[in-house]
Amino acid sequence: MQKVKAWAKKLKQQVLVLYLAYKHDRVPRYAKLFTACVVAYALSPIDLIPDFIPVLGYVDDVILVPLGIMMALKMIPREVIAECEIKAEELMKKDKPKNWVAGTVIILIWVAVLLWILLNFPFGMGFAGAV
Incomplete structure (x- = not known):
């Protein structure tokens, strides 16, 4: 159970990193668009596949969101990601960002x-x- 909690926390932090990167000037426009879609989908209460559908309902939460995060992170310059990771850690320590x-x-x-x-x-x- 501890591993699942750590994975969920890491996922939240990565979404925050993407959100911060979206607002960064050095991120290409195509990456900003894709990143905005990933963040919006990750934070949206509405899923592509509803959670009440057995097994398939959690596919988007377990596969699609992490896959989207991974793809978005590859589109963003490494320096920007490092900068945003530091900001995200600070925000997560202070208070949950809203x-x-x-x-x-x-x-x-x-x-x-x-x-x-x-x-x-x-x-x-x-x-x-x-x-």
């Missing part, structure tokens, strides 16, 4: 996607196509 703006943006994106789906695909509930 970014209400990022959280709000993620929630608004999911709400917009849900509204778009509801308004564009009639589900027999009278949401769309009533004209």
Whole structure:
């Protein structure tokens, strides 16, 4: 159980490193875009595969998120990662970092996607196509 906790803590720290790297000037634009997607997905309460589906539900948490983190870290210059790792460690020691703006943006994106789906695909509930 201790190994699982250590792995989860390392994963959280890596997501924080990616978030800090996303805001760094020396990170290429394509890496920023990919990094933003990985961080948003890792922090999002909505999964590609819902957790209630046996076995497959945790595939994204155990495979997709770490794979995305690994790929994003390879796109970012090593010096930037080292710099962001130091900042992330400091933030993790002080207090758990909270970014209400990022959280709000993620929630608004999911709400917009849900509204778009509801308004564009009639589900027999009278949401769309009533004209």
